[in-house]
Amino acid sequence: MTILILEQALNGLQFGLMLFLLAAGLTLVFGIMDMINLAHGSLYMVGAYLVASATAASGSFALGLLAGVVGAAAFGLLLEVVVLRRLYQRDHLSQVLGTFAILLMCNEAVRFVWGSQPIGASAPAALSGPVELLPGFFYPAYRLLIIGAGLAVAVLLWLLVTRTRLGMQVRAGASNREMAQAMGVNVQRLFSAVFGLGAALCAVAGGLMGPLLAVQVGMGESILILAFVVIVIGGIGSIRGALVGALLVGVVDTAGRTLIPLLFEQLMPLDLAASAGPAVASILIYVLMAAVLFWKPQGLFPAHG
Amino acid sequence: MSTPHLQTQHQDGPSPLDHRLQGARAVALLLALVALPPLANWLGADFYIGLASRILIFALAATSLNLILGFGGMVSFGHAAFVGLGAYTVGVLMTHGVMSAWVAWPAAFGVAALAAWLVGAVSLRTRGVYFIMITLAFAQMLYYLAVSLKTWGGDDGLSLPGRSSLAPLPGLDLANDTTFYYVVLAVCAGAMVLLWRLLNARFGHTLQAIRDNDTRMAAVGFHTRRYQHIAFTLAGGVAGLAGALLANQSGFVSPALMQWQQSGMLMIMVILGGVGHLWGGVIGAVVFLLLEEVLGHYTMHWPFFLGAALLAVVLVASNGLMSLMKRPTWLKASGRTKEAP
C-alpha cells in the first residue's frame, strides 16, 4: 500500500509538472499578456509532432527534442507575428474566436502532413525500463526524467518572471501597454519573445509526453482545458500559482483515479461502484476547481490584488 | 472645417443600450424561412428541411447564450449543459411514456432554468475567466453525471421512440418534418421578439449597464448579482427549450450534447455572429452550420477552411459578422479596447 501511494505520488508529480509546462506558457500569455490563446494546445501538438519526427529522423532523442523545441518556438513566433499580435488589443472574445480558428487550422494542417492516425514516439532506449528507487520499488526511468525536467523549468521560469527586469516589463506591458511603451519598453518585441518562450515550453511538454502518450491530432485540446483549470486554480498570471495548481491537479487526478474506485468498492455494491467510481474520479478536478473558486474567487494566488 | 465640439451638442450616434429588430430585414428573413419547405420539397431536397430545423434550434440556443454573454457580460462556457438537460428532460419523460410537448417542453425549460439558477448562484460570485471556468466545471459535472447514469443510456445515449405530440392541437403532427420545422420557426421568432423587447426594456438596459461597469451599477443602487442571476436563469431555460427541440429533431439524446466542445461551439457561434447584437446568435449559428455543411461537402479537410473563414472574420470585423452590417463601425478604423470578460 505504501508503495502504491508512493508511486501514485510520483505519477501525480510527473503529470502535474507536465501540466505546469503547459500552464506556465498559458499563464504567461494569458495572465500576463491578457490574451486568451486557445491555440496554445496546438503548439503542444505541433511540438510533439516535431519532436517525434526529429527524433525519428536523427535517431537521437536529445537531438530530436532540441530540434523540435526550436522548431515549435519558431512556429509560435511566426504565428504571433502573422496573426496573434493583431489580437492583443482586441477583447477576449475576439481572441477566443481567432485562436479557435487557428486551432482548427493547425489540427487540419497536421492531419494533412502526418495523417489522421496517431504516430508512435518512443522513449530513448536507455530510459525505457524501470529503475529501482527503493528496495523493491521500481519506477519508470522515463517518468523520472520528466519530473526532473519539469522541476528545472519551473525554477528557471519563476526566476525569469519574478526576478528579472524583463519579467517586470512584460507584466507592465500586459496591464497597461500604452504606459509601458511610454516608459520606453518595446512591448511588441517583448511579447513576441514571451510568446516564443511559451511555445517552446509547450514543445518541451509535448516532446516529453509524446513517448508516454500518443502523438495525435487533437491531443492539445483536452490538455488545454486542464491547463486552464490549473491556472484558474492557481490564480491567473501567477507562475507560483500555476505550479501549485498543476501539482494539485496532477495529484488529485491521479490519486482520484486509484483511490475513488477503491473507496467506492468498499462503500457500495460492486456494479454501482464500477459505474459511479470512474465518473466521480473524472469530475474530481472540476469539483476541486469549483471548490477553490467558491472560497477564493480569484484562485489560490491572485496576481492582481 | 470642424469646430471643437465642446459647446456644440451633438449625439454621438444611437445609444448602445438600444437594439433594433430591423423590421424590414426581419420580415424578409421570416418570409424566406417560411418559403423554405415548399421550395425544398419542390427541389426534392427535403433533407434540408431537417437541417434547417437543426440550424434554427442552434440559433435559439446561441441567442440564449448571447443574452448572458453578449448583453450580460457573463461568458458561460457551460451553456451546452443546459441544452443537454432540456434534451434529457424530453428523453427521460418519453421513456416514462410522457409524449406531450405541452408537458415536456415547459418541463425542459424548467429543469434547465432550475439548474441554471443553481449554477448561477455559485458561479456569479466570480468574475471574468474564473466565471468561464467555473461554468465549465459545472457543465463537466453534469456531463459525467449523464455518462455514468446507465439507466438513461450512459455514454450510449437514449434513442427516443418518436417526437413529442402537440396533442389537443389539431393538424400539427410533429413527426412530419415540415410541421416540425414550422413549429421550431415559430418558437425562434417568438424568442427573438421577446429578446428584442427585453433588451429595450428596463431589464435590458440594466443588464447591459452591469456588463459595462458593475461596480458603478452597485454604487447607484442596483443589486447587480440579482439581475445577472435572473438573466442567467432565463438563458438557461431557453437553452433547455432549444435542447427539447433538438432532442425531437434528432430523436436521440446523448451526453455528447453536453460536452465542453458543444459549449465552445455555441460560444464561437455567438462571437462569430456578433457579441451583444440582437441578431448575433442567429447569424452566427446559421453561418457556422452552413459553412460546416457546405465545406464538408467539398473536402475532408473542411475544418481548415472553416478555420480560415473564422479567422478572416475576426481580422476584418471588430465584433463579428453583425458589425459588418452597421456602416459606422467598419468605416471607422476602430481600435476597440478591452471590455468583457
Next chain:
Amino acid sequence: ADNVKIGLLSTLSGPGAGLGVDIRDGFQLAVKLNGGKLGGLPAEVVVADDQASPDVGRQTADRLVKRDKVDFMTGVVFSNVMLAVGAPTFAAKTFYVSANAGPSQYAGEQCNPYFFNVAWQNDNLHEAVGKTVTEKGFKKVALIAPNYPAGKDALAGFKRFYKGEVASETYTQLNQLDYGAEISKLRAAKPDAVYIFLPGGLGINFIKQFVGAGLSKDMTLFGPGFSADEDVIKAVGDPMLGMFNSSQWAHDMDNAANKVFVAEFEKAYGRLPSLYASQGYDAARMIDAAVRDVKGKLDDKAAVRKALAAAKFDSVRGAFKFNTNQYPIQDYYLRVITRDSKGRVTNRTLGKVFSNHTDAYAASCKMPAL
C-alpha cells in the same frame, strides 16, 4: 437501380481513426478489385467521418440516408455511435452491414431486420480470451476496460468463460492516455495475468507504459484481437512480443480468399491488413454477393434481406454464416505476437478456441418482420 450507393460512415479522425481508416481501406479495396462495381452495378462509396461521436454519427447518418439516399450503410467502429446511427438508418429502410460494431442490444432484444453484422458480437473475442486464460491455468487476472458500455460488455464477456479469481476490475476514461495510476494498482495487486480491452491508441499507450514500468516480466498480458492487431503492433513494436490475443481472423489464415486479400492489401497500402480491414473487405464482398443475387433490384427489401442473410461469399476467415439475429456463427482463434520469417513483429495463429460460436443474446431476439 443502375448503381449502388454505399454510405461508409466511420471514425476517421481522433484516437480511433486507425480503425476506421482500415475499415475504409478494406472496403474500398474490395470494390476496386471488383472493378469499381458491387453486384455488377457501378458502386459509389460515400465516405464520412463520425468523429467517434454518437451525435455526429446520428447527423451524418441522417444526411447519408436522406440526402445521398444510399442503399447500404456500413463502417461504424464504436458501438455507442452504432446505437445512435441505427434508428435513422432503419427508419429509412436502409440496410446496415456492420464491419465492426456489434452491440449486444442489436443482437438481442433490439435486433432489427435491417441490421447485419459481418464481424462479431462485441463479447465474442473476449469470451475466447476468457476461455484461453482459464485453459492456460491462470488463477488471478486483473481486468481493464474503458468506462463505456462496450467496455463493460467486454469484461462481462471475458468473465462468462473465465473461471478463476478476478483480482481487480478497472474502468478507465474513454479517452485516457496515461495509465500510470492503473499500472501502480496492478503492481500492488500482483495478478498473474492482465486482460485489457483498450481499443486503438489506448492499448498502444497502455502496453508501452506497462512494459516501461517493468510489469511485463511479472504478469502475462492478454487482449482481444483489436488490442493486438497490426495497427497496435506498428506503434508499439518489440514490447508486444509474446502477447496472446483472440480473433476470428488472422492474416496468415490459409484460405484462397484470404491470400488474395492479404497480398492485394499489402500491395495497395504498403502495410499488413488488420482485423478491421478484413471486416471492411468482407462487408463489401457480402454486399456484392447480395446485390448480384437480387439482380440489382434494391427496392425489393425482402429479397435484399434474404440475399444478405444467405451470405453467399467467400469470407477471408473461412466458414461464415448468420445466426437468426443476423450476427455471425463462426470460429475464433488464439494468436500470439511473434517475429515472422521476414523478421517483422506480427501475429501468428496458434489454434482454435471456439468452433461455430454464437453469442449469448440471440435467444432474446424476436426478429420483427420487415
Next chain:
Amino acid sequence: MSTALLEVSDLQTAYGSSQVLFGMQLHMRSGDVATLLGRNGMGKTTTVRSILGLTRPQGGSVRFLGERVDGLAPDRIARMGLAVVPEGRQIFPNLSVEDNLKAFAARRNGLSEPWTLDRVWAMFPRLLERRRNMGNQLSGGEQQMLAIGRALMTNPHLLILDEATEGLAPLIREDIWQCLDTLRAAGQSILVIDKYVQRLVKLANQHTVIERGRVVWQGDSPSLAAQPELWHRYIGV
C-alpha cells in the same frame, strides 16, 4: 545650455473625427521649465500624448533633441529621454511598488547625480513603507508619488508632469514643488501641467496658455504674473 530641446510646431491632432489640437506650438530649450495652462478639455493632455507618440498627430511636427519624432513609436521616443507622469497616474497594478520603480530604471540624461531607488525612497518615505504592496493596493496619493518616482528613475532629458499633484496632500504637494525646484536647479528640463498657477509662476520660466487646441498666449513668469485678466479669461478664477 540653450540648445533646442523640444520644438512642437503647428500640431494638429484629432480623436477619430473630432479635432482637438489646431496648430499647437511649443518651444523648449534645454534647462527650461515650461508650463501648459488652460481650462479642462482644452487639449493639454492631448498635446502631451502627441509629443509622446501615444496619439499620432495628423499634421505639424515634433522635434526632440533636434530629431523629428512625430510618427515614431512611443517607446523609441521614450528611450531618447522623455518621461511622463501621466494624468490618472497609470500605475502598473500587477507590479509591486519596488518593481514599478525598478522595471524602467535607466540613465538617459548625462546628469551627474542620477535618480536611484534610494533617492526616490528618500523623497517619498511613504513609498518605502509600502514597497512590497502591489500598485493597486496604494492610496491615490501614494500612486501619484509612485508615478513621479517611476518617471524620475529613467533620468530623462525632459520630464513631463500632467497634473502630477492631483490628489496629493498639501504637505506632499509642497514637497513636490520643492523637488521640482531642486530638479530645475540641477538643470533638468520640465514641462508641467497643473492647476496651481501661482506656484507654477514661481517654478517655471515659460508659460503657454491654450484654448481649444490653440495657443492664445505665450510668455515668461513676470508677464504672466502681471496679467491677471489672462488668468480670468483662459484659466479661471
Next chain:
Amino acid sequence: MSTTSSTSTPLLQVKALVKRFGGLTATDHATLDVMPGEIHALIGPNGAGKTTLIHQLSGTLAPDTGDIVFDGQSLIALPMHARVHRGLVRSYQITSIFKRLSVLDNLALAVQARSGSSLRFWARARAEAQRYAEAAEVAQRVGLGPLLGRTAGGLSHGEQRQLEVGLALATQPRLLLLDEPMAGMGPDESERMVNLLLGLRGDMTLLLVEHDMDAVFRLADTISALVFGRVVASGTPAQIRQNADVRRAYLGDDMEHAA
C-alpha cells in the same frame, strides 16, 4: 428634503471601525459623527485611510470590527445597493462611469435605480420621458448640460469628474460620500463644483474627502482629520486650521493656493 427629524442626533455614526490589510492597519478605531445637513470634510495625509473608510461606509469593503450606524440603524450587514436605497451614496476617487454610454444614459441609469422596479421586461425604457428629463436636470446641475449626447468615454478628465458626481447626485442621496471630487479639475471647474456643493447644502448631508484646502475651508461646517487610520481631530474649520497636530501631519505651515 431632509427627512431626519431631530438635528441633534447624528445622521451617520462611525463607531471604532477597524480595517487591516495584512500587517497594515488602514482604519484604526476610527470614530466619527456626521450631523444631518452639514458638510463634513475628511482630510488627512495620503494613505491615511480616507478612501478605505469611504469603502467601508459604502459597503465595498467589510470592516474587521466596529459599527456603522446610519439614521439609527446599523448598516454593517447591508450590501452596497441596499445602503444606496437607505440614502447613503458615494462617488469614486478614480472615475467610474459608463464609458460607452452617453452622458444622458449614464445619468438616466442612476435615476432608474431609485425610481421603480427594473424587472420590467417588455415596456420600452426610452418611453420614460420623466426619467430622462430628471437625468437631464442633473446634468445641468453638474455643468454637463450641453454635453448630454456625448459619449462619456470621450469627455475630458475634468468633465468625467463632473459626471462622476452627477451619477451620485442622480440617486438623490441623503448622505453623499464624495472622494476627491475636485481632483483633476481646473480652477474654474473646481469653483463650479464648490458652488454646486454649496447648493446642495440643506438638501443633503455631505461627507467630503478632498485635498484642495481652499475648497475644504470654503465648504466645510466640520472638518475631521484622519492620520494613520485614526481620527486625530474634529472641529470647525477655524479649530482645525489652528490644530498643531493637523498642521504638522497634513497642512504644513504656509499653504499655497490654487490660481
